[in-house]
Amino acid sequence: MVSDTTQHGPTPNGHAEITTRVQIIDEDKKFNADLSKWIDKWGLHNAGFDYDVVAVFGSQSTGKSTLLNKLFGTTFDVMDETQRRQTTKGIWMCRAEDLPVLVMDVEGTDGRERGEDQDFERKSALFSLASSQILLVNLWEHQIGLYQGANMALLKTVIEVNLSLFGKTDQRTLLLFVIRDHVGSTPLANLSTTLTADIERIWASVSKPDGLESRLLTDYFDLSFVGLAHKVLMPDKFEADVKALRAKFTFGPNGLFSDKYRRRIPADGVGVYMESIWEQVSSNKDLDLPTQQELLAQFRCDEISKAAFEAFSSRAKDGRRIVEGGKVVPNLGGMMRDWKTEALRQFDAEASRYLAAVYNSKREDLIGSIHAYLQPLFLAQLKNLHKSALALFKIRLDEGLKKDGYDFASVVGDARAKAETAFKDGAAEASIQDADWDYDIEFGQLDEELTSLAALSKSDEMKKMVNNIERMFKRDIGEKVDLELGRPGPKMWDAVLTTYSDALKKAEQSYLRKAKSFNSTNDEDDQALLTLRRRAWRALKVKIDEHTADSLLLSKLRASFEEKFRYDENGVPRVWGRNDDIDGLFRKARDETVDLVSVYSSIKPSEPSLLPSLPSQEEATGLDGSDEPFDFEDSLHILSESKQVDITSKFRREADAYFVEAKRSIVSSVAQIPYWVYGIILLLGWNEAMFVLFHPVYLFTIVMAAAAAYAIFQLNLAGPLFQISRTVSGEVQRQMHSRLKDYFAEPPTTAPEGLRQRRMAPGMELKEL
């Protein structure tokens, strides 16, 4: 959009915006805040230092705008010939058509219409000198030599202003005097000499600041002179002169543009710079250009840094989202470095043109902001790496522990090395050089967690190992102890305890062999062995308890008693005879067996040294620390007093029964039926037996009954016959029952006739039922 302070020029070449003129300072001395945007539109934003600024000074209506338009293809307003009134108010700017040049058309110095605002000339001179490398001083030929003329006043202002701005610097400016309506009668050289003399006179007249008294005009200005023919009277010559002058606006030895004149303001900051200069100038403050340049540098570097950071953060947003999702982002460090490099490249491209001190410090600030933005990503990545390293450790550990004959220490060492390497590699990748980030604390945390996981796994594996050894121990003692406990006697416990200590020794050796692969400490070994001993003792105790359960113990006593009482010394069963000392044998066998109860009542070897020594639970805890209460002394007692009495009395009762049985077996063998009784029976029943045997009917009936019984038995008909007879008897029973019921339920059919008739309703016919 073009404001009322901007106007499009003719657009023969098609780039309207490029040749649009803009009023940068209006009649009310207000600065156009859109200048930076216009510099962008004029295509000079990225020109860096490769651009120039040219301003024109001179009296009003001396053809300044006409000259600029012809030289640079600008579109400044030119006074309408017929009206002859001032056209340029304030300061206008336009980009040169084919050159990276900003051209300023400054209001005529002797502006009659300005009246009381006479200091505008000084302010516009200050402004133009602060920003332009070439100052065109436009003047009529006929004004040269007129020392009191408006041009002399202008030149004095320019010299004074330049001294205040660049007095102590080496900054140079080209003053290009354009002599208009140069007729030619006075050669240009003469005119130049006159002008130079005039300027020197002015230089001599101005008061110099302290320390600059000896400085020369030529220390600050290069003077150049050019004459242009009369535009109206000699139009062709005028055009040729303009063309020749235009050809001089180039870089190089013969060109007017030179680095030495440049103000070193980057093109992208020139809008801000000019605005700031004008603000100082218009408010009559001292114009300190180095300060202005520093302020500009700070302002622009901040702007550039902000833009670079915004572009950076929008690029980094996606990465941030992913990493905060809890997953390790591969190549996060690479991405972060790319984002940072791109942001700095963007910053450097523009900001490096400004004051080095400011640029460097702003660059550091930007790097700090970038690092601050990226650090949470780095920390989130570390967190994710920590998680994945733990998972990797567990996987490797599980895999390793599944293999046969694994060596625990090397499995853990391998898993740990893999996890730590994965973490360190990931963390190093995610680090940014010079960001001053480290991951020592995070690595320390991981290390601690791995250590505790390894310890947990070690304890689990050691428990498993102890369990296996315990199973092996149980297998080892199983049958032997069964056998030994089944052979009660004074040496029974010696044998049992010897078996126990042999098996335990084997188990302990097995533990120590396997524990080597766990790199276990002496403390851990002591605990594991203690646990093993306790469990072994408990296993033995369980076995003993099984064998001394009431029923089993009673049967053992019974067996022992029977062996002593019912079998002789040779193991042959006894058949009691009248002369046997049943009472004596019984007492001996019973008393010896009763003695066994006390043998079983507690674990009491003949040699006390055969007993293992096991600390109680209070004195030392085992491997898992959660063992049931353990009291070794207490575990030696098997049967309480009352239990012993109970078992003894039960046994005595059973033994008594054996005794009675033994006694009876003698009586029964003695109390047989005498043979003569059979003779008497035969004698008394002889006649009846003969009668049955020799009577044909009885004999036939007996034979038939026997044959029928034999046939039924052979054909397996006994069952069905019983069933049929049961069914028939059931049916007969049922029939009888119903008949009886009917009989007692119906009235007797022999009731008197009169009574039957009386029971019928009157008028009804009597029917035979």
Ligand SMILES: Nc1nc2c(ncn2[C@@H]2O[C@H](COP(=O)(O)OP(=O)(O)OP(=O)(O)O)[C@@H](O)[C@H]2O)c(=O)[nH]1
């Ligand atoms: N005699 C003469 N007249 C010229 C020359 N160049 C331009 N003019 C005329 O001078 C008049 C003023 O021209 P401008 O270009 O508007 O002059 P200016 O100095 O820009 O005027 P302001 O901006 O109003 O101060 C116009 O009528 C031009 O045609 C020249 O070389 N000689």
